[in-house]
Amino acid sequence: MTTASNRQRSHRDEGPAGAAFWVGLTAGAALVLVGVVGLFRNSTATVPANLFVWLFGAGVVHDAVLLPLLLLAGWVTGRVLPVWARTPIRLGLAWTALVTVVFWPAIRGWGVRAANPSLFPLDYVQHLVLTLTVTWGLVLVALVVQYLRHLREASRG
Amino acid sequence: MTLLDEGRRRAAQMSTRRDEALTDPLHDERTAAILGIALGISFAVCFLTGLYSHFLQQPPSWWDVPSGPAGLYRVTQGVHVATGLATIPLLLAKLWSVHPRLFAWPPFQSIPHLIERLFLVVLVSGAVFQLFTGTANVLRWYPWKFFFPAGHYWVGWMTIGAMMVHIGSKAPVTSGALRRRVRPDPPPRPGHLGRRGFFTATAVAAGLITLLTVGQTVGPLKRFALFAPRRPDIGPQGLPVNQTAGEAGVIESALDPNWRLRVTGAIHSPIEFDLDGLRAMPLRTATLSIACVEGWSAEGVWTGVSVTDLLARAGVAPDRTVRVEVVSLETNGLYGRSNLSPSQARDPDTLLALDLGGEPLHLDHGAPCRLIGPNRPGVLQTKWVTELVVS
Numbered sequence: 001m002t003t004a005s006n007r008q009r010s011h012r013d014e015g016p017a018g019a020a021f022w023v024g025l026t027a028g029a030a031l032v033l034v035g036v037v038g039l040f041r042n043s044t045a046t047v048p049a050n051l052f053v054w055l056f057g058a059g060v061v062h063d064a065v066l067l068p069l070l071l072l073a074g075w076v077t078g079r080v081l082p083v084w085a086r087t088p089i090r091l092g093l094a095w096t097a098l099v100t101v102v103f104w105p106a107i108r109g110w111g112v113r114a115a116n117p118s119l120f121p122l123d124y125v126q127h128l129v130l131t132l133t134v135t136w137g138l139v140l141v142a143l144v145v146q147y148l149r150h151l152r153e154a155s156r157g
Numbered sequence: 158m159t160l161l162d163e164g165r166r167r168a169a170q171m172s173t174r175r176d177e178a179l180t181d182p183l184h185d186e187r188t189a190a191i192l193g194i195a196l197g198i199s200f201a202v203c204f205l206t207g208l209y210s211h212f213l214q215q216p217p218s219w220w221d222v223p224s225g226p227a228g229l230y231r232v233t234q235g236v237h238v239a240t241g242l243a244t245i246p247l248l249l250a251k252l253w254s255v256h257p258r259l260f261a262w263p264p265f266q267s268i269p270h271l272i273e274r275l276f277l278v279v280l281v282s283g284a285v286f287q288l289f290t291g292t293a294n295v296l297r298w299y300p301w302k303f304f305f306p307a308g309h310y311w312v313g314w315m316t317i318g319a320m321m322v323h324i325g326s327k328a329p330v331t332s333g334a335l336r337r338r339v340r341p342d343p344p345p346r347p348g349h350l351g352r353r354g355f356f357t358a359t360a361v362a363a364g365l366i367t368l369l370t371v372g373q374t375v376g377p378l379k380r381f382a383l384f385a386p387r388r389p390d391i392g393p394q395g396l397p398v399n400q401t402a403g404e405a406g407v408i409e410s411a412l413d414p415n416w417r418l419r420v421t422g423a424i425h426s427p428i429e430f431d432l433d434g435l436r437a438m439p440l441r442t443a444t445l446s447i448a449c450v451e452g453w454s455a456e457g458v459w460t461g462v463s464v465t466d467l468l469a470r471a472g473v474a475p476d477r478t479v480r481v482e483v484v485s486l487e488t489n490g491l492y493g494r495s496n497l498s499p500s501q502a503r504d505p506d507t508l509l510a511l512d513l514g515g516e517p518l519h520l521d522h523g524a525p526c527r528l529i530g531p532n533r534p535g536v537l538q539t540k541w542v543t544e545l546v547v548s
Contacts, residue, residue, distance in 0.1 A: 014266050014267070014270070015265065015266045015267040015269050015270025015271075015273060016269050016270065016273050016325070016326035016327070016329075017269060018328075018329060020324075020325045020326075020328040020329065021269060021273075021325045021326050021328075022325070023325055024321050024322050024323070024324050024325015024326060024328070025272065025276075025322050025325055025326075027318075027321050027325075028276065028318040028319060028320070028321030028322035028323075028324075028325065029276075029318065029322065030318065031314050031315070031317055031318025031321060032276070032279060032314070032315045032318035032319055032322075033318070034314045034318070035311045035312060035313070035314030035315030035316075035318060036311075036315060038310075038311040038314060039308075039311040039312075039315075042307055042311070045303065045304040045307035045308075046303050046304070046307045046308050046311060047302045047303040047304075047308075050301060050302040050303055051301070051303045051308050051312070054286060054290070054301050054303075054308075055282050055283065055286045055312060056278075056282050058282050058285035058286040058289055059278060059281045059282030059285055059286075060282075061285075062252065062281065062285050063259065063281070066249075067252070067253070067256055070253060071256075078348070081348075083347045083348035084347075084348070086348040086349075087348060087349070087350060087354075091358055094358075094362075095362060095365075098245070098246060098249075098362060098366075099365075099366075099369075099384075102242075102245060102292060102366065102384075103296070103369075103384040105293060105296040105297075105298035106296050106384055106386060110296070110297075110298045111296055111297025111298050111386070113297075113404070115401050115403050115404055116398055116399075116400075116401050116404065116521075117392075118387065118391050118392030118393070118396075118397040118398045119297065119386060119387065119397070119398075119399075120297075120386055121387070121388055121391040121392075122383070122384075122385070122388065124383075124384060127383035127384060130383070131369070131383060
């Protein structure tokens, strides 16, 4: 066997074994069972049929939507951007997506209740604009630095 | 036959690509191990602080919930929410880092491997679900049909259990990856983040998410809390409100001049106070925080009558162990009643507050009188109180 295939083989998951696995499995499965039994015993509050859609939907949305979008963004930026520009722009895009998606309900005011002005008292749209302006300002600075470094390296080499 | 061969060839090709990806420092065992340990710690913190919050709200009958330290719940719930929010970039980084393993072919190699991967479905789904529902709750957005605290609580058990299975499965790999004396990573390829850069970017994202929200409970950071749903100083009398008198449907009954506070239950004979009668009792001032399950908190200077003084007036012997049910004018909703444990009922700082910051309580803060006590979740600081039932 060549070294390369040896190295590759070590990354192929053969599956868990040993005492740690069985101890973890016993304790962990017991806790999962506590959760599942609790869910069904409190079904008026937990509405299992609806909850399981959201629970496993969360995993599916990550693996089938978020992850492919992330990989696509990585692939597209790798295609269209020069090497020196990739890291700042990718980090800027990742942070933009994160902050926008996480705070989207606040930005859109989905939880606003007219009767209670102490809830969502800030201008979240303005704050998003401010955050993204600072973010892309920093990206721009990083791009200039990277570009100058790239020119210097190109003239040297 | 040729179709089958083609399928096999494709699968083998994908498998090779996957194995190549797993040699990249951003996708190797060491990165997975380090991010995994960080996630393990943050999920454990969320689970324990979440359990504490759950049992404060639904204490087992044998537990005399302690009334101190006064600000403990403020800290534990602040940590719960801040840790959960900071975990979002951490979880996304980890899932991206290990994603080539999702495409393992064949999908399992042995029965233990199949078991491990089935529990991984629970772990990944549970982790994403917990962070999603927790964040949505903080942002007061409820697109689902279940009751959030119940769903979040029971899935918390499932997630932490699935995490234990994962830890058991990966313990040898993790300790091996961390112990192995690795050569320093080669410099990252041009246009790529190295391992250190990847960790730094993840940590900075987690830190920024924290900075942009944690001012809802850490006062000095409030001007950075650009995305916090509350500011500790914004609201009537400089304090946020969770539910207004209008929303609770109590405006009329709270303003009614015939309002009375009754002390009833296992006492010689029920007693009754009007507002002047309450104000004629010895008054006590305490600085206590409202600490909401949604992670915001704010401190106020409250003046009112100690519950323990009211019990004495009702003839309850000072050494008797009592529990007190606090009843609100609010009849709809889940939080119209709350309970004081024996320790909480006897803590002199557990007040029926009449004033906030030296002024009579605002209607939205629970006028004519509200409960405010040390180490209690905000939802249990019952407003518009009309009756104390002693048992």
